Amino acid sequence: xxxxxxxxxxxxxxxxxxxxxxxxxxxxxxxxxxxxxxxxxxxxxxxxxxxxxxxxxxxxxxxxxxxxxxxxxxxxxxxxxxxxxxxxxxxxxxxxxxxxxxxxxxxxxxxxxxxxxxxxxxxxxxxxxxxxxxxxxxxxxxxxxxxxxxxxxxxxxxxxxxxxxxxxxxxxxxxxxxxxxxxxxxxxxxxxxxxxxxxxxxxxxxxxxxxxxxxxxxxxxxxxxxxxxxxxxxxxxxxxxxxxxxxxxxxxxxxxxxxxxxxxxxxxxxxxxxxxxxxxxxxxxxxxxxxxxxxxxxxxxxxxxxxxxxxxxxxxxxxxxxxxxxxxxxxxxxxxxxxxxxxxxxxxxxxxxxxxxxxxxxxxxxxxxxxxxxxxxxx
Amino acid sequence: xxxxxxxxxxxxxxxxxxxxxxxxxxxxxxxxxxxxxxxxxxxxxxxxxxxxxxxxxxxxxxxxxxxxxxxxxxxxxxxxxxxxxxxxxxxxxxxxxxxxxxxxxxxxxxxxxxxxxxxxxxxxxxxxxxxxxxxxxxxxxxxxxxxxxxxxxxxxxxxxxxxxxxxxxxxxxxxxxxxxxxxxxxxxxxxxxxxxxxxxxxxxxxxxxxxxxxxxxxxxxxxxxxxxxxxxxxxxxxxxxxxxxxxxxxxxxxxxxx
Ligand code: SF4
Numbered sequence: 001x002x003x004x005x006x007x008x009x010x011x012x013x014x015x016x017x018x019x020x021x022x023x024x025x026x027x028x029x030x031x032x033x034x035x036x037x038x039x040x041x042x043x044x045x046x047x048x049x050x051x052x053x054x055x056x057x058x059x060x061x062x063x064x065x066x067x068x069x070x071x072x073x074x075x076x077x078x079x080x081x082x083x084x085x086x087x088x089x090x091x092x093x094x095x096x097x098x099x100x101x102x103x104x105x106x107x108x109x110x111x112x113x114x115x116x117x118x119x120x121x122x123x124x125x126x127x128x129x130x131x132x133x134x135x136x137x138x139x140x141x142x143x144x145x146x147x148x149x150x151x152x153x154x155x156x157x158x159x160x161x162x163x164x165x166x167x168x169x170x171x172x173x174x175x176x177x178x179x180x181x182x183x184x185x186x187x188x189x190x191x192x193x194x195x196x197x198x199x200x201x202x203x204x205x206x207x208x209x210x211x212x213x214x215x216x217x218x219x220x221x222x223x224x225x226x227x228x229x230x231x232x233x234x235x236x237x238x239x240x241x242x243x244x245x246x247x248x249x250x251x252x253x254x255x256x257x258x259x260x261x262x263x264x265x266x267x268x269x270x271x272x273x274x275x276x277x278x279x280x281x282x283x284x285x286x287x288x289x290x291x292x293x294x295x296x297x298x299x300x301x302x303x304x305x306x307x308x309x310x311x312x313x314x315x316x317x318x319x320x321x322x323x324x325x326x327x328x329x330x331x332x333x334x335x336x337x338x339x340x341x342x343x344x345x346x347x348x349x350x351x352x353x354x355x356x357x358x359x360x361x362x363x364x365x366x367x368x369x370x371x372x373x374x375x376x377x378x379x
Numbered sequence: 380x381x382x383x384x385x386x387x388x389x390x391x392x393x394x395x396x397x398x399x400x401x402x403x404x405x406x407x408x409x410x411x412x413x414x415x416x417x418x419x420x421x422x423x424x425x426x427x428x429x430x431x432x433x434x435x436x437x438x439x440x441x442x443x444x445x446x447x448x449x450x451x452x453x454x455x456x457x458x459x460x461x462x463x464x465x466x467x468x469x470x471x472x473x474x475x476x477x478x479x480x481x482x483x484x485x486x487x488x489x490x491x492x493x494x495x496x497x498x499x500x501x502x503x504x505x506x507x508x509x510x511x512x513x514x515x516x517x518x519x520x521x522x523x524x525x526x527x528x529x530x531x532x533x534x535x536x537x538x539x540x541x542x543x544x545x546x547x548x549x550x551x552x553x554x555x556x557x558x559x560x561x562x563x564x565x566x567x568x569x570x571x572x573x574x575x576x577x578x579x580x581x582x583x584x585x586x587x588x589x590x591x592x593x594x595x596x597x598x599x600x601x602x603x604x605x606x607x608x609x610x611x612x613x614x615x616x617x618x619x620x621x622x623x624x625x626x627x628x629x630x631x632x633x634x635x636x637x
Binding site: 029066067068069070071072117123153191246250252253254299361364365366368370371373375 | 485541567592
């Protein structure tokens with residue numbers, strides 16, 4: 001039995017959900033009042049009862065974040081390398097059954113995209129692909145990292161889960177961070193949304209952070225896709241997963257993200273229906289979630305993408321977030337090569353990095369482009 | 380009264396307040412606060428600066444005749460990585476001074492004593508002026524001294540916590556035994572904490588978060604400056620220590636006066 005299974009089996013979905021929904025005001029107050037908050041406190045802070053305490057939660061989250069991270073916000077940009085994918089995921093435009101034109105960037109196109117991002121000021125890039133092992137497997141990724149190394153101080157990756165030796169190989173090339181979202185921690189819901197392809201293996205995905213930790217990855221990003229299942233329960237599981245990982249792979253840094261489902265372009269697709277968005281959360285809910293995570297974990301990095309609206313992003317910037325993407329394109333070649341190709345999802349905040357820098361500065365924060373140096377990792 | 384200057388390796392400092400450059404809301408505010416603090420030694424995280432670029436925003440704002448740069452190795456997890464990073468820092472920032480930081484634990488950022496000692500030994504051999512950030516461990520501090528570090532930088536409390544001198548019992552021993560300057564680093568959240576460290580006999584303190592994150596970093600920098608001066612002055616003037624016993628009666632020795 002893997003260790004991952006241990007932590008996962010220690011929490012029963014239905015029970016966790018019941019605990020969250022029956023939380024009393026008194027339990028929320030206890031959670032707010034304690035100086036070291038536990039996973040039980042996380043349940044309380046994620047509960048409907050905690051909504052009445054949103055302002056004190058936000059105040060506390062703001063204070064704790066400033067104490068740890070100062071008045072700084074890090075900036076990064078996603079770089080989509082390919083939209084090829086062998087999986088069916090019911091919420092994604094790259095899904096195998098969505099009849100879009102597929103594209104994978106060539107070496108010179110990767111370089112062009114890198115130069116375009118560099119011109120915008122970026123030093124931290126997040127590589128994104130679908131899951132197509134023939135075309136964008138480990139050799140492709142290795143080559144991409146090698147091409148991008150000269151341009152960026154910090155390279156992150158959000159691609160299909162890999163085996164431990166693959167991660168070790170990519171770390172040796174200069175990979176610093178891997179983001180892998182469980183999408184949902186509810187087994188049955190997971191199965192419904194991932195009917196075909198390697199991704200349908202729930203356990204393999206759940207164990208990915210363990211393989212990353214064993215490989216010695218510097219940073220691991222976790223998250224649930226908010227909208228697939230009850231967000232409160234899924235967010236608790238994300239928090240419990242983080243709790244376990246921090247204690248097991250104590251030399252690794254962690255970040256959490258909050259991908260809320262966004263509308264996608266539906267091209268001749270029967271699998272993707274509006275059903276996917278039934279459980280979407282409100283802005284108020286997302287603020288609660290950000291604050292709840294900060295209150296139980298003062299050190300974790302919290303990242304917000306351009307899925308959110310400008311108004312929302314401007315306001316939550318002070319509430320606990322430590323990194324933002326800006327001016328993002330979610331299509332391969334979106335920055336320079338082929339701006340018109342199909343996006344993975346529609347972004348909400350289309351402001352340029354320069355505009356975002358203005359917004360950050362006006363709020364009294366310093367935009368940070370660089371917070372890593374590849375020289376720090378000797379090989 | 381002339382204040383005693385502080386000498387570390389080949390440099391003499393009139394200010395005993397060292398400062399950090401992280402967490403400020405803007406580079407300009409950082410510069411203003413550093414200058415207001417009177418500090419002459421500022422740490423710079425290698426990971427934050429573009430070492431290839433002379434127009435780097437952070438570097439521009441710390442380039443000042445009075446400010447000496449102390450690059451730090453924040454981000455490394457092993458002695459091997461630290462030595463490599465130090466060599467890069469020396470080349471890029473043209474200084475052989477180094478704040479050695481090895482904290483493999485990214486949550487509490489606690490220094491790794493074993494890797495730190497290993498790296499310190501190697502870096503001293505390579506000609507660096509090494510100031511290691513370490514736990515308030517008296518034995519470790521002596522071991523670091525033995526391999527030739529220029530000062531030791533024990534923590535007052537976990538970094539960024541603003542909790543003050545939680546390690547005071549060990550700091551007293553370190554200060555008592557040390558033959559190199561002792562710089563209390565990390566955890567100092569208020570000017571009174573800095574003053575207390577100086578009264579205790581620390582040679583200097585290093586402050587970052589408490590200044591950077593305050594509502595008015597410039598004023599807070601000045602407050603720390605004054606507190607460090609006050610604390611040092613009190614130490615040099617021989618602070619009256621609380622005595623162990625009352626002096627009124629001496630039951631065991633009174634017979635001598637009879
Ligand atoms: S979410 Fe990922 S794996 Fe699923 S279809 Fe989209 S790109 Fe493929």
